[in-house]
Amino acid sequence: MSAQLRNHAACEVPAPLPDEMEVTFAMTTSPGGRVERSSGGHFQDTAVRSGTLWFCPIGVREDSIRITQPLSNILHVFLSKSHFDGFAEISSRTPSPANVAYLADVDDELVRQLCLRIHRELSEETSGGKLLIECLSQALIAHLVTSYSSDARPRLDPERSTSRLDDARLRRVLDYIHANIDQDLSLTKLSEVACLSKHHFARAFRDATGAPPHRYISARRLDHAVSLLKGSQSSLADIAYLCRFSSQATFTRAFRRQVGMSPGEYRRRSAT
Incomplete structure (x- = not known):
């Protein structure tokens, strides 16, 4: 995941290359500001208020984007196709990123809270921030696919019933963290040490320790x-x-x- 906080002048915006999914979030209200955009015959005209959300999926080429008044504090979150490929762990098949809906003025409090936490990490970096962003990207992708895409349906996962960290595996993970506390600790590596998928590891670690991985590592x-x-x-x-x-x-x-x-x-x- 990558993220940028931008200010925009009133202008016609060049259409972006559709090789990443973009979630756009207005951090503050811009009085009189509106975003007009269109793609494939769908025209959207949105007032820019605090909390306004836009989705632009991978592969959706926008015909036009127009900003009517200067906008401030607009958070742009970008998700690559590889994020969606990882969702195959909990889905009946790998979803197509292009099948996430092209939407404006989305009313979704979970996405807002995820964006706010991403912005907080941009503003106040923590030592466990990289791991936190990995977890947030997993949560955001799962929510976008299950709530806004038509081609992925969650399936029962046989790992779910056994996705807990027993004492031996928990000790192995904690020993690995302590031995590598000055190294780059990733969600992928920790889940491999625990012999769990990335999707299940973060929840299992929190259940076992009372803290999510990024918070535990930041404290250590x-x-x-x-x-x-x-x-x-x-x-x-x-x-x-x-x-x-x-x-x-x-x-x-x-x-x-x-x-x-x-x-x-x-x-x-x-x-x-």
């Missing part, structure tokens, strides 16, 4: 940061890198939210 990485601040002379930038933050600034913000002070202040207090 901050614990690791605390240990490094106390027991090493590594620079704050190096500690941020070891704890999988993209920069010292994002590490400092996350650490302050969790601990109540900056990493530098924590190190000074620990030394005394």
